[in-house]
Amino acid sequence: MTAQLHDLRTTPPEPVPVAELLRRRRPGTSLESAFYTDDEVHALDLDVVFSRQWIFVAAAAEIPEAGDYLTVEVGASSVVVVRDDEEQVRAFHNVCRHRGSRLLEDRGFVGNIVCPYHRWTYDLEGSLLHAEAQPPSFDKTCFSLRPVHVRDLAGLVFICLADEAPEDFDAVAELVEPHLRPYRLDQAKVAAQTDLVEAGNWKLVMENNRECYHCDGHPELTTAYFPLFAYDEEDISPRLRPLFERYQRAAAALEGVRRAHGVPMVDHRHLDDRVVGFQLTHMPLDGEGKSFGAHGAAVSAKLMGDVQDPAFGDLSLHLQPNSWFHLLGDHAVVFSVMPTSTTTSVLRTTWLVHPDAEEGVDYDLQTLCAVWNATNDQDRALVAATQRGVADPSYEPGPYSMVEDDVEAFVSWYVARLREHAGPGALPDALPDPRAAG
Numbered sequence: 522m523t524a525q526l527h528d529l530r531t532t533p534p535e536p537v538p539v540a541e542l543l544r545r546r547r548p549g550t551s552l553e554s555a556f557y558t559d560d561e562v563h564a565l566d567l568d569v570v571f572s573r574q575w576i577f578v579a580a581a582a583e584i585p586e587a588g589d590y591l592t593v594e595v596g597a598s599s600v601v602v603v604r605d606d607e608e609q610v611r612a613f614h615n616v617c618r619h620r621g622s623r624l625l626e627d628r629g630f631v632g633n634i635v636c637p638y639h640r641w642t643y644d645l646e647g648s649l650l651h652a653e654a655q656p657p658s659f660d661k662t663c664f665s666l667r668p669v670h671v672r673d674l675a676g677l678v679f680i681c682l683a684d685e686a687p688e689d690f691d692a693v694a695e696l697v698e699p700h701l702r703p704y705r706l707d708q709a710k711v712a713a714q715t716d717l718v719e720a721g722n723w724k725l726v727m728e729n730n731r732e733c734y735h736c737d738g739h740p741e742l743t744t745a746y747f748p749l750f751a752y753d754e755e756d757i758s759p760r761l762r763p764l765f766e767r768y769q770r771a772a773a774a775l776e777g778v779r780r781a782h783g784v785p786m787v788d789h790r791h792l793d794d795r796v797v798g799f800q801l802t803h804m805p806l807d808g809e810g811k812s813f814g815a816h817g818a819a820v821s822a823k824l825m826g827d828v829q830d831p832a833f834g835d836l837s838l839h840l841q842p843n844s845w846f847h848l849l850g851d852h853a854v855v856f857s858v859m860p861t862s863t864t865t866s867v868l869r870t871t872w873l874v875h876p877d878a879e880e881g882v883d884y885d886l887q888t889l890c891a892v893w894n895a896t897n898d899q900d901r902a903l904v905a906a907t908q909r910g911v912a913d914p915s916y917e918p919g920p921y922s923m924v925e926d927d928v929e930a931f932v933s934w935y936v937a938r939l940r941e942h943a944g945p946g947a948l949p950d951a952l953p954d955p956r957a958a959g
């Protein structure tokens with residue numbers, strides 16, 4: 522008996538077909554192990570999510586001048602994101618139309634895009650300008666770089682690799698853009714950027730971002746940030762009651778500040794009822810109420826864009842599948858998650874400040890980045906521990922708490938995309954969420 526139990530707990534389970542995993546996904550609980558450990562699921566994630574949905578890839582401020590470019594790796598695909606001579610952001614597959622060489626690496630500046638192999642030369646709109654030793658019949662117009670869908674949403678750059686990108690991006694942009702506009706992210710300056718290697722599947726990084734159930738593990742962040750994200754009043758325990766009352770007072774103060782500036786606190790929540798799932802929330806801050814410095818202190822002396830008041834709260838934007846953003850009166854911090862293998866991913870964090878803010882004068886770089894460097898590192902450890910745990914043969918999906926609705930929304934958005942991909946009628950209806958009963 523003991524030996525059997527031992528075997529049960531150490532023998533890897535037989536692989537389960539993805540359709541079966543989707544069929545039996547139980548809303549209100551975490552996903553089964555295979556979603557985080559199985560190479561077939563990962564290949565599907567790259568195809569169905571990262572190659573067909575809109576994904577956030579960069580702040581437009583990373584490529585401020587015509588000719589500035591960066592490259593983005595999405596599975597086997599590489600994409601060049603470049604600012605053209607008309608100052609528009611464009612995206613192309615990073616593949617030469619001659620014999621396929623990669624064109625550009627990493628990031629930098631180019632006048633034209635010149636292939637390193639035989640020097641086919643493209644302009645910044647992707648047109649082939651020059652290809653040596655071609656016959657008279659050669660038609661350059663047939664060999665432009667293959668475009669990738671791209672949108673610059675008030676300074677945030679999204680791409681979609683699909684032939685036909687999900688249409689509702691524009692409708693979402695219309696809702697979101699007015700909230701972002703006062704911060705003028707398009708004109709901001711990149712103060713810092715980090716790439717953190719996560720020892721976890723990309724979904725674990727996202728799920729961790731979508732709840733504050735674990736926020737006791739973020740002592741630096743929570744001197745400024747109320748760890749009440751996704752809490753309703755009935756979720757407030759006696760322990761959290763004094764904090765909640767402070768939060769309510771801070772929220773009322775923020776509402777007054779925003780009303781005085783003609784920008785009301787209107788929130789939007791469409792995390793899993795749109796293909797471009799998103800949530801936009803106005804959050805007050807604790808302490809001084811200004812920014813992510815210790816106890817809500819400001820971290821940059823120059824306010825963003827048209828913002829007039831340093832206590833402008835935290836405009837928090839979450840987008841499925843791979844991004845979140847915090848816009849403060851004095852800076853913004855933007856996050857993207859990209860998968861690099863079944864069990865690894867990269868979290869990119871970019872800090873943006875007013876274009877005239879000078880390091881050492883208006884802001885101290887270490888202070889600006891301190892909270893999120895610490896928080897990201899704490900989250901990195903949580904994600905790595907969870908990856909190890911969900912790979913353990915004894916792991917079983919566990920129930921979400923009342924304050925993990927946004928984790929459920931992320932997972933249900935994800936499962937819906939995979940089910941859509943399977944095709945109508947290919948799978949029985951999703952199981953109901955038992956938490957909704959009664």
Ligand code: FES
Pocket residue numbers: 617618619620621622636637638639640641
């Ligand atoms: S592969 Fe690019 S010029 Fe030949």
Ligand SMILES: [Fe+2]
Pocket residue numbers: 729730735736739896900
């Ligand atoms: Fe966290």
